[in-house]
Amino acid sequence: MTGHLLVSYHTCPVEEPGEGLAGGMNVFLRGLLRGLSKRGVGTDVLTRATGETVEVEAPFPGVRIFHVPCGWVEPPSRESAFASLDLFVERCRILMRGERIAPRVVSAHYWMSGVAARNLVDAPMVLSYHTVEARKVPSPVEGENPLSPIRRDREAWLAREASRVVCFSEYDLAENRRIFPELSVKGVVIPPGVDDRFRHLPPREVARSYLGLPLEGMTFLLAAREDAGKNAGAAIAAFRALRERWEGRATLLLAGQEEPEDAPGEGIHFLGSLPHAGMPMLFAAADAVVCPSRYESFGMVPLEALASGVPVVVPAGTYWGERIRTEGGGLVYGPGEPEGLPGALLSLASSPALRARLSLQGPAVSAPFTWEKCTSSWEALLSSVSRPRSPR
Secondary structure (H helix, E strand, O other): OOOEEEEEOOOOOOOOOOOOOOOHHHHHHHHHHHHHHHOOOOEEEEEEEOOOOOEEEOOOOOEEEEEEEOOOOOOOOHHHHHHOHHHHHHHHHHHHHHHOOOOOEEEEEOHHHHHHHHHHEOOOEEEEOOOOHHHOOOEOOOEOOOOHHHHHHHHHHHHHHOOEEEEOOHHHHHHHHHHOOOHHHHEEEOOOOOOHHHHOOOOHHHHHHHHOOOOOOEEEEEEOOOOHHHOHHHHHHHHHHHHHHOOOOEEEEEEOOOOOOOOOOOOEEEEEOOOHHHHHHHHHHOOEEEOOOOOOOOOHHHHHHHHHOOOEEEEOOOHHHHHHHHHOOEEEEOOOOOOHHHHHHHHHHHOHHHHHHHHHHHHHHHOOOOHHHHHHHHHHHHHHHOOOOOEO
């Protein structure tokens, strides 16, 4: 199949220095593009950029990525992204005419990408929300984002406009179907894959020496970008509670988080933005990975941790909460229980036998998630809805 256009307005689909932990969408799109390339699916990608001129790269055979300037304002925010969307569409339309891009099918990732795609191309659209605004829990400190009502309206419109909507799990599809009834017919489940490098980690002592960490004691890892919904504060509070109740040496690494002005406490290390390529070394150094996010449509970090054989701590009422509860590989806690997350950390710190058992279970839980399966399913889906169309 040829003529696939992928629109990813909100993020760059191939990680560059400085992108680091920009979210699971970056990880997913990189794996998807690589896999489609191997299957001979030609793809042009439109993504936002700063600067004055369009830059083009070809990271994989048959894949062209056009970085389109759109008046993007730094530091980036959802509000500035939305304000720049019309200019992005205008410049992409000019670019597509100049490059004679007339796709037979378009895939859009994130809601702004979907809005851009519908304004650019009169072709069947495969949409992946990645997250849905109506399912998010507002931050108790920040409250609801002013852009939220607009986003909810556009996401409902996109459910009607899309030919298919891809969700990463049956759980995610069922939850989204409550909000968008159209997904009863249009919804498709295609899980992502996990890179093989997470299945073959260096020894723990090598990783800790490389990172300058203590060779002894417990090391917990949280890997998430700066976002209130990632709930990093809960991990910090639980770690502090652990240190009050456990006498052993303990360290908490926060990858993707910048250190706040107030002292976080002993044993807590903020690593800032890191490239995704460095994540296997962090997993190798960790005894457990903490994922306290209030809402994830899927969660790439738990999947990568399970593939790495590192126990995961996740809240109940999520996709991974249910899967880990039934298949193992980690601990599940009640997010509303005061002793939930601290108790899970204490259980892992206190029992090497528990950690060893969960570590053995993780790779088996992650085994079905491969990029070969993911991209094969995407190729079949794109082919099933593809038909000749022209740019508007």
